[in-house]
Amino acid sequence: MKAFFKSIYDDAENMLKKDPAATNIFSVILLYPGFHAILIHRLTHLLYRKHLFFIARAISQLTRFFTGIEIHPGAKIGKRLFIDHGMGIVIGETAIIGDDCTIYHQVTLGGTGKEAKKRHPTIGNDVVIGCGSKVLGNITIGNHVKIGANSVVLKDIPDHSTAVGIPCKIIKR
Numbered sequence: 001m002k003a004f005f006k007s008i009y010d011d012a013e014n015m016l017k018k019d020p021a022a023t024n025i026f027s028v029i030l031l032y033p034g035f036h037a038i039l040i041h042r043l044t045h046l047l048y049r050k051h052l053f054f055i056a057r058a059i060s061q062l063t064r065f066f067t068g069i070e071i072h073p074g075a076k077i078g079k080r081l082f083i084d085h086g087m088g089i090v091i092g093e094t095a096i097i098g099d100d101c102t103i104y105h106q107v108t109l110g111g112t113g114k115e116a117k118k119r120h121p122t123i124g125n126d127v128v129i130g131c132g133s134k135v136l137g138n139i140t141i142g143n144h145v146k147i148g149a150n151s152v153v154l155k156d157i158p159d160h161s162t163a164v165g166i167p168c169k170i171i172k173r
Helices: 002-018 025-031 033-049 053-067
Strands: 082-084 102-104 108-110 134-136 162-164 169-172
Touching (some): 002 082
Parallel strands (some): 082 102
């Protein structure tokens, strides 16, 4: 239980560090919907792992209603995720997000409808996904990657890359 609360505190502290508009940790904890969505996701993910699927989904849908951020309880989220201006974010059931990532508003980590088991992307560590981007399918985004705003990513992106566009193209390695 101590590790759970440390994880939550680390999330809030990370948001304070990354957001220049954040004035103190209490404002992050009380006022940031991205923090609230991650906090509740960490709880619903525990319920999901205990096969309490209905209650986990019900709570996640309530969180979606209040925050505008939809994170499926089955998604695996690493440490210190920063969701900035989170309205419209969708993170699918089989998505995996590494540590120290930043996701801006209207990002979708979704499926293409073609896969059966692992349907959503795997995001590495220290990845920034620009607003409006769609990362779709069972693809892998490497570590230390930047994805530009409004990009549509349908293929793997290697480590230490910057990618932009529709369809997404690597512009820097």
